[in-house]
Amino acid sequence: MKQQVTFNELLLFACNETSLSDTVRVETALSADPVLRETFRDIIINIQAAEREISKISYAPGEECLSKVFNYSRLVGGV
């Protein structure tokens, strides 16, 4: 009998956020259901594509902005 696994549970599983019991349940369902495996494969591809894109960019505050924060930390305490 196929186990019921929702899309959200698959997404959580893909992000390593399922509990131990849910992990076992999702793994069992994946091994028995080729359609579910296809959906899971799509989720992984989408996550990897998003990670690849976001990793191409980086942001940083300006030096003056950082200096203001550091000055404040010195003002309120610390050596």
Add this chain to the structure above:
Amino acid sequence: MCILKSLTDQELISSYLGGSAKSIEVLIKRHRHRVFGYIYLIVKNRELAEDIFQDTFVKIINTLRSGSYKEEGKFLPWVVRIAHNLAIDHFRKENRMPKLRETEEFSIFDIIPDKQENAEEKTITRQIHQQVRSLIELLPREQREVLVMRHYGEMDFKEIASVTNVSINTALGRMRYALINLRKLIERRHMVVQ
């Protein structure tokens, strides 16, 4: 300074509270890209992002010094949660939500060069950066938030749901559509390039 860089977030906090101002500087520098990236992608304005970045760390410093910090081992998600709340506060005060600033020019200061680049490489880097930023900015705000909270804030879905005041299923649903929409946008961009 080199020794400080090898310390964990929690060790740097303890060191700062023990009197080392350098420790908080190392901690802030360690997370500046992720925290600022999160704020910038939400508010889409560099000047405002810098204001919120400063306010965030002033609040962090005050909380640390008051001894009320309890988030052991979860420093970055805590910082991003504060940054998120300050950004939302700002929009509430202004009585508006962020809109796409199509006239805002791409800033060279957005790029953090990992290496020495020649002019051609710089141009390519700038183009890639601009394309990716445009793709992410095209996502609806709720979807963008979940995506950047996971990437920049290293937050799990439970934390994201808590910060954004939605159920975990709603947070997961937003992530689902963010991923689908981003992939469609990437595919569309490839079609345009080809």
